[in-house]
Amino acid sequence: MGLKSNLHNLKEKYKGTKMAPAFNAIHTFLYLPNETTHNGTHIKAADDLKRTMNIVIMALVPCLLFGMFNAGYQHNLAFGTGSSVAGGFLSPEFWTVDNFLIGLWKILPLVIVSYGVGLAVEFVFAIIKKHEVEEGYLVTGMLVPLIVPIDIPLWMLAVAVIFGVVIGKEVFGGTGMNILNPALTIRAFLFFAYPTWMSGDKVWVKGAVEQDQLIAAGESLDAISGETILGSLAQGKEVGYDVMDMFFGFVPGSVGETSTLLILLGGLFLIFAKIGSWRIMLSSVVGALVMGLIFNGVVSSGWITEGSKFYGLMSTEFWHHLLIGGFAFGTVFMATDPVTASQTNKGKWIYGFLIGFISILIRVFNPAYPEGVMLAILLMNVFAPTIDHYVVQGNVKQRMKRLKAKTA
Amino acid sequence: MGLLSKKDAKLITDPLADNNPITIQVLGICSALAITAELKASLVMAISVLFVLGIGNVVISLMRNIIPSKIRIIVQLIVVAALVIIVDLVLKAFAYELSKTLSVFVGLIITNCIIMGRFEAFALGNGPWKSFLDGIGNALGYGVILIIVGFFRELLGSGTLFGIPVLGDPIAKTGLYSMGYENNGFMIMPPMALIVVGIIIWVQRSRNKALIED
Numbered sequence: 275m276g277l278k279s280n281l282h283n284l285k286e287k288y289k290g291t292k293m294a295p296a297f298n299a300i301h302t303f304l305y306l307p308n309e310t311t312h313n314g315t316h317i318k319a320a321d322d323l324k325r326t327m328n329i330v331i332m333a334l335v336p337c338l339l340f341g342m343f344n345a346g347y348q349h350n351l352a353f354g355t356g357s358s359v360a361g362g363f364l365s366p367e368f369w370t371v372d373n374f375l376i377g378l379w380k381i382l383p384l385v386i387v388s389y390g391v392g393l394a395v396e397f398v399f400a401i402i403k404k405h406e407v408e409e410g411y412l413v414t415g416m417l418v419p420l421i422v423p424i425d426i427p428l429w430m431l432a433v434a435v436i437f438g439v440v441i442g443k444e445v446f447g448g449t450g451m452n453i454l455n456p457a458l459t460i461r462a463f464l465f466f467a468y469p470t471w472m473s474g475d476k477v478w479v480k481g482a483v484e485q486d487q488l489i490a491a492g493e494s495l496d497a498i499s500g501e502t503i504l505g506s507l508a509q510g511k512e513v514g515y516d517v518m519d520m521f522f523g524f525v526p527g528s529v530g531e532t533s534t535l536l537i538l539l540g541g542l543f544l545i546f547a548k549i550g551s552w553r554i555m556l557s558s559v560v561g562a563l564v565m566g567l568i569f570n571g572v573v574s575s576g577w578i579t580e581g582s583k584f585y586g587l588m589s590t591e592f593w594h595h596l597l598i599g600g601f602a603f604g605t606v607f608m609a610t611d612p613v614t615a616s617q618t619n620k621g622k623w624i625y626g627f628l629i630g631f632i633s634i635l636i637r638v639f640n641p642a643y644p645e646g647v648m649l650a651i652l653l654m655n656v657f658a659p660t661i662d663h664y665v666v667q668g669n670v671k672q673r674m675k676r677l678k679a680k681t682a
Numbered sequence: 683m684g685l686l687s688k689k690d691a692k693l694i695t696d697p698l699a700d701n702n703p704i705t706i707q708v709l710g711i712c713s714a715l716a717i718t719a720e721l722k723a724s725l726v727m728a729i730s731v732l733f734v735l736g737i738g739n740v741v742i743s744l745m746r747n748i749i750p751s752k753i754r755i756i757v758q759l760i761v762v763a764a765l766v767i768i769v770d771l772v773l774k775a776f777a778y779e780l781s782k783t784l785s786v787f788v789g790l791i792i793t794n795c796i797i798m799g800r801f802e803a804f805a806l807g808n809g810p811w812k813s814f815l816d817g818i819g820n821a822l823g824y825g826v827i828l829i830i831v832g833f834f835r836e837l838l839g840s841g842t843l844f845g846i847p848v849l850g851d852p853i854a855k856t857g858l859y860s861m862g863y864e865n866n867g868f869m870i871m872p873p874m875a876l877i878v879v880g881i882i883i884w885v886q887r888s889r890n891k892a893l894i895e896d
Contacts, residue, residue, distance in 0.1 A: 427862055429862070429863075430864070433866075441877060441880075445880075445884065463868060466867060466868040466871065467866040467867050467868035467869070468864055468866070468867065469867055470864075471864075
């Protein structure tokens, strides 16, 4: 007897009991169920929820793997134990086993905690509500480790995941009913609850926080500075990375968001698989460029001088904004979440444009927390139904007019 | 309770649970969000409202037959305002630090919907004793929620209760903090009070399905 029939038997055995949804979930997650419906005509669609989710996860895998290499690379770079020159995307100094293992050792626990805690919450709710376990957490569980700093304590992640899944999703009725993107809800919770672990120049490099504690305890070591590009710009400091570093992702940042190249590939994959909306991605990029150009214009017209605290980010060349911080990751993987985004095509253009526009606005005017894309997407999640409402009403009005013109 | 008839006792116990002014009537949310970051402030606020609502209800009830109905809101406002000023001055005299924490929110008791709501809905139509019980009951129902929210927000947000550290010292890293625990800064912000109130509403309604409205 294989695992499948074992699971099937277990499912039959526990049918009607409290635990039934849990066994059901494991069974349908791993295999195609044996049961078929007996009446009516059915169309079997290949793109069910599970397959959609799996494609997004596939698009995320390159970012995750790169994140592991980058974690090791940043660690070795900061501690002076590895090669300091990455030298191109395919350079052997970057893709070393050592780098990978350092990253794997730190990031794997993040992934396990994210999935373990999140799925546990989903199972508990499925059993309480007596409905099927939904696959909704599959993508969220993969997104969460990619958007947190590498040194975040695991218990904080666990608390945030519980909060995000319960308050962000389950209270609204579970997968498909949530107003806010659950992964970003989790990140926002961490961001406001434990700001020292979500910003600053230590948490982005593995080991920098511990080094800091050792220094505080009186050991004579060099402090590690792993400032992100956004952080440096917000403080008006020089940025030590060139454009290619930013594009390839050899920079400190949240685990999986640094490599714009791989995010771009993931985004193209999502577009060709017809899962991610190209309208949202494109309009968001346009929105960011427009806001960036406005700020560049303000700087070149001389309204903002170098003394201003907004100067650093305002004078950043407008297209650099696409490469730094979590903008690319948020636009490709978060803004396009089909549940929380606008549903109408016209609505998607407005929704995406405002995400890009507001992201850069928050970046510049909130130098204490320069990552604006998270807050911009959450804000627009709230407005998405309103946008859709007016788009639909506009359409209705237009057609009414046409009808009147015809019948008159 | 020999002192109170069953009907009178219900006036006090109902607002504590199944007709709670905050979680069921959804009144007085503003102050519940603003001042519940500390347990001490929650408690003082609860007592202040208890005083204002208990006495105010009696005063309005005594005057209910002589207040012309066209100007009754103005009369009610004057009564609340007078009582609130008394509370404010007492706090300033005897608990100055606390009155600074509560700042404008003591004054804003005047606009607390619970108070005007009880005047309008109960004191204008019932005798002074019943009105007194109703006022006490509603103020207690308000206070209970305030104290529950304040308890969780202060414990998780600052690691203290009534200002006394209970989880250890976050700076010297003793107690829970030595194991890497940290205070949850989000708990101190008003949005989290809304979420905590929301969770209380959720728990209450899932225990008593009759409270769920469509």
